[in-house]
Amino acid sequence: MSEATKGNLLDISNLTVRFHGERTVHAINGLDLTLKPGEILTILGESGSGKSVTLKALLKLLPKKRSEISGAMHVDGVDVLALKGQALSAYRGKTVSMIFQEPALALDPVYTIGDQIAEAVMRHEKVSRKEALAVALDMLKRVRIPSAESRLKNYPHEMSGGMRQRAMIALALACKPDLLLADEPTTALDATVQIQVLLLLRELQREFGMGIIFVTHDIGVAVEISDRIAVMYAGNVVEEGTVAEIIKDPRHPYTQGLLAANLHDADRSQTLASIPGSPPPLDEKPDHCSFAPRCAHARDRCYAALPPVHRPGPGRRVACILEDASDPAEKPGAMAEIH
Amino acid sequence: MLAYMIRRLLYVIPVAFGVSVICFMLVHIAPGDPLTAVMPIDATAEQQAAMRAEYGFDRPLPVQFGIWLGNALQGDLGSSIATGRPVAAEVRRAVGNTLILAFTASLIGFPLGIFFGFVAGTFKDTLIDRAVTALAITGVSVPNYWLGIVLVAVFSVTLGWLPSTGAGPGGSTAWAWDIEHLRFILLPAITLAVVPMGIVTRTVRALVGDILSQDFVSALEAKGLSGTGVLRHVIRNVTPTTLSVVGLQLGYLLGGSILIETVFNWPGTGFLLSNAIFQRDLPLLQGTILVLALFFVFANLLVDLAQPLVDPRIKRG
Numbered sequence: 001m002s003e004a005t006k007g008n009l010l011d012i013s014n015l016t017v018r019f020h021g022e023r024t025v026h027a028i029n030g031l032d033l034t035l036k037p038g039e040i041l042t043i044l045g046e047s048g049s050g051k052s053v054t055l056k057a058l059l060k061l062l063p064k065k066r067s068e069i070s071g072a073m074h075v076d077g078v079d080v081l082a083l084k085g086q087a088l089s090a091y092r093g094k095t096v097s098m099i100f101q102e103p104a105l106a107l108d109p110v111y112t113i114g115d116q117i118a119e120a121v122m123r124h125e126k127v128s129r130k131e132a133l134a135v136a137l138d139m140l141k142r143v144r145i146p147s148a149e150s151r152l153k154n155y156p157h158e159m160s161g162g163m164r165q166r167a168m169i170a171l172a173l174a175c176k177p178d179l180l181l182a183d184e185p186t187t188a189l190d191a192t193v194q195i196q197v198l199l200l201l202r203e204l205q206r207e208f209g210m211g212i213i214f215v216t217h218d219i220g221v222a223v224e225i226s227d228r229i230a231v232m233y234a235g236n237v238v239e240e241g242t243v244a245e246i247i248k249d250p251r252h253p254y255t256q257g258l259l260a261a262n263l264h265d266a267d268r269s270q271t272l273a274s275i276p277g278s279p280p281p282l283d284e285k286p287d288h289c290s291f292a293p294r295c296a297h298a299r300d301r302c303y304a305a306l307p308p309v310h311r312p313g314p315g316r317r318v319a320c321i322l323e324d325a326s327d328p329a330e331k332p333g334a335m336a337e338i339h
Numbered sequence: 340m341l342a343y344m345i346r347r348l349l350y351v352i353p354v355a356f357g358v359s360v361i362c363f364m365l366v367h368i369a370p371g372d373p374l375t376a377v378m379p380i381d382a383t384a385e386q387q388a389a390m391r392a393e394y395g396f397d398r399p400l401p402v403q404f405g406i407w408l409g410n411a412l413q414g415d416l417g418s419s420i421a422t423g424r425p426v427a428a429e430v431r432r433a434v435g436n437t438l439i440l441a442f443t444a445s446l447i448g449f450p451l452g453i454f455f456g457f458v459a460g461t462f463k464d465t466l467i468d469r470a471v472t473a474l475a476i477t478g479v480s481v482p483n484y485w486l487g488i489v490l491v492a493v494f495s496v497t498l499g500w501l502p503s504t505g506a507g508p509g510g511s512t513a514w515a516w517d518i519e520h521l522r523f524i525l526l527p528a529i530t531l532a533v534v535p536m537g538i539v540t541r542t543v544r545a546l547v548g549d550i551l552s553q554d555f556v557s558a559l560e561a562k563g564l565s566g567t568g569v570l571r572h573v574i575r576n577v578t579p580t581t582l583s584v585v586g587l588q589l590g591y592l593l594g595g596s597i598l599i600e601t602v603f604n605w606p607g608t609g610f611l612l613s614n615a616i617f618q619r620d621l622p623l624l625q626g627t628i629l630v631l632a633l634f635f636v637f638a639n640l641l642v643d644l645a646q647p648l649v650d651p652r653i654k655r656g
Contacts, residue, residue, distance in 0.1 A: 056557075059560075059561050061557050061560060061561060085565075088565075089560075089563045089564065089565045090563065091563075092560060092561055092562065092563040093561060093562035093563035094563060097561065097562060098558070098561045100554060100557075100558055100561075102554065105553060105554035105555060106554045106555050106557075106558040107555055107558070108555045108559070108572050108575075108576065109555075109576070109651075109652060110572075110575050110576055110579075110649075110650060110651055110652070111572065111575065112651075119562070119564070119568075120562040120563065123562065123563045123564060123568070124563055155651045155652070157651075157652055171562065172562075175562075175563075
């Protein structure tokens with residue numbers, strides 16, 4: 001591990017994911033991402049920007065035959081891409097666990113909630129079924145599920161959507177993972193339940209101290225939950241910063257577009273702003289700025305090469321040529337950063 | 340749960356009644372006079388009328404049905420026109436033989452079908468899957484009486500390994516679970532098992548493939564389960580539907596063996612039925628069909644009663 005990666009819980013460098021099939025899809029293109037222990041990072045982006053793929057890659061859940069992964073991913077210093085067999089299943093659920101978007105689909109319909117949590121505990125902690133069920137009960141209480149004892153014996157279809165997602169969170173946290181991946185965990189929920197689940201996640205983060213990568217397309221949700229936000233577009237991060245930096249001082253035209261498209265402060269009479277066009281198909285590896293075709297500031301240079309990555313401060317980055325002028329530290333030489 | 344079971348049991352009454360009406364009527368709708376087969380051609384009109392009266396064929400159909408049903412409820416299915424023996428006794432002996440054949444075919448067909456289905460579903464869209472699926476489709480498509488004849492031609496006539504027809508050495512019809520008798524049951528049981536095996540294979544393959552593509556399988560892997568751990572969940576998920584299909588096929592095994600029993604001269608209900616048809620033996624025909632249909636109803640009842648035990652999503656209470 002290099003000097004820069006020390007002290008990081010998660011280190012992703014130059015991650016590239018390609019899917020082969022009827023056509024090749026360049027889902028992730030040279031992604032760099034880091035996370036400190038106990039930090040909550042939100043990956044913000046549209047469908048197809050590669051958010052979920054990044055999470056699945058971290059658990060090696062991508063279809064083996066169709067996907068080609070390169071780059072490096074380290075969690076707790078463990079080389080994720082090198083994990084196999086026993087080591088991989090010991091890592092999954094214990095070091096890193098995941099909350100899925102749709103709890104109704106992510107829970108096995110014919111096993112009770114208690115069994116499903118206990119199963120994970122028994123897998124990793126080498127305890128008896130009875131002890132594992134006790135852990136499951138404790139977890140259900142911690143995610144504030146009322147009358148947890150009887151809920152333990154419930155099947156997923158006997159619970160409401162919000163309850164199911166709480167149970168899913170209890171399952172994901174049952175083995176005290178260092179890193180929790182949350183794949184749009186509130187998207188399938190009612191707005192009122194959404195905020196409850198977000199607040200719960202924040203509280204649990206303080207309680208358990210794990211790092212969280214939270215994936216969403218909803219800026220409101222991202223602001224609510226995260227310490228930092230990474231905005232993803234066409235398989236790479238276009239801008240990253242603290243919540244305040246992203247909201248108050250968005251630098252990348254795509255981030256600015258996302259913020260403008262948000263409902264807050266919108267006037268009844270005015271049409272909501274939207275970003276023209278749609279995300280690129282990713283059939284080919286991007287060799288220039290992927291956002292250029294939809295960008296109001298696009299110029300010839302944008303189509304000539306990948307945009308330079310500017311790092312105006314610690315943990316802050318913007319991948320756009322517009323930064324060239326405003327960034328005294330990074331003269332045109334910044335182009336050297338792109339390999 | 341109890342309420343569900345009681346309700347399901349009560350459903351049997353109207354279904355069984357409907358079955359009995361259809362059994363009775365079907366035979367009467369079929370062309371041909373039952374008496375012509377047993378009466379001498381030169382019988383006088385008086386003799387015919389007397390015979391008709393003896394079997395009650397001269398009364399209106401609803402009355403005939405009422406009498407027949409009343410007797411059937413007491414276990415009396417009338418007497419065979421051809422042999423004069425009580426139908427109930429004939430059917431009981433034949434049903435025993437059919438059950439033995441169906442049971443043996445189940446032992447061959449269902450485990451193999453489920454196994455092949457799991458293999459094909461797990462390795463979906465690979466060479467193994469294609470081979471298994473091709474085999475399953477062939478099994479379902481090949482006419483089983485033809486397959487029976489081919490098996491006899493190969494294993495009995497050419498190779499001489501197994502007997503071609505009958506249920507026991509020396510034409511005996513009393514069954515025993517010994518090697519000698521098993522040699523007789525092997526060919527008909529395999530022939531009978533092929534179709535249910537193909538259907539179960541294809542069903543289980545589709546189910547396993549479907550379950551494996553669901554989100555919760557990814558979620559299971561995400562919590563650290565692998566191989567057998569995931570398989571446990573897949574098995575429990577495919578059980579309810581597999582059980583339904585197996586139940587339906589069980590009904591097929593009991594009732595659908597007419598051609599096979601005829602080809603192999605197996606003294607079961609199918610054999611009895613085909614004889615009854617050719618001889619226009621009305622009481623025997625009605626009795627046999629009724630018993631077979633009731634077995635089918637019973638098999639479905641068993642499956643439905645077992646269903647809530649394996650599938651928590653079925654409304655309990």
